[in-house]
Amino acid sequence: MTHVSRHFVVKRTATGLGLFAVMSIAAGKRMIEYTGPIVSTKEVERRRGKYFFGINTRWSIDGSPRGNTARYINHSCAPNAASFVSGRQVWVWSRKRIQAGEEITMNYGQAYFNDYILPAGCKCERCMAE
Ligand SMILES: [Zn+2]
DSSP: OEEOSSSEEEEEOSSSEEEEESSOBOTTOEEEEEOOOEEEHHHHHHHOOTTEEESSSSEEEEOOSTTOGGGGOEEOSSOSEEEEEETTEEEEEESSOBOTTOBOEEOOOHHHIIIIITTTOOOSHHHHHO
């Protein structure tokens, strides 16, 4: 368990690592930035990798550096957070009230889902409950 800020902690989950709230968070709060070097779409196509986050047709954020705490946020088909692009920044917002100790999740979208989640099957709370 690693405290990454006053508000978030990285902990082991059933499938790897995840980001968890230390204190409860109200709905509609800007929580955490998805950070990393800006790289071109061409570069993304050349290198691949699951931590690229497209901000427009030409540029993406390479979120692979460890300092990017938001990379620990796992996919969920019923997420409690969502990401929004603002200029060249990506911010993760709470979609609903998040309780202390709850894992932060967001929907990574169809392309990511098909490439990285579908092959092993989705392990999110909603899919595991079915
Ligand atoms: Zn799922």
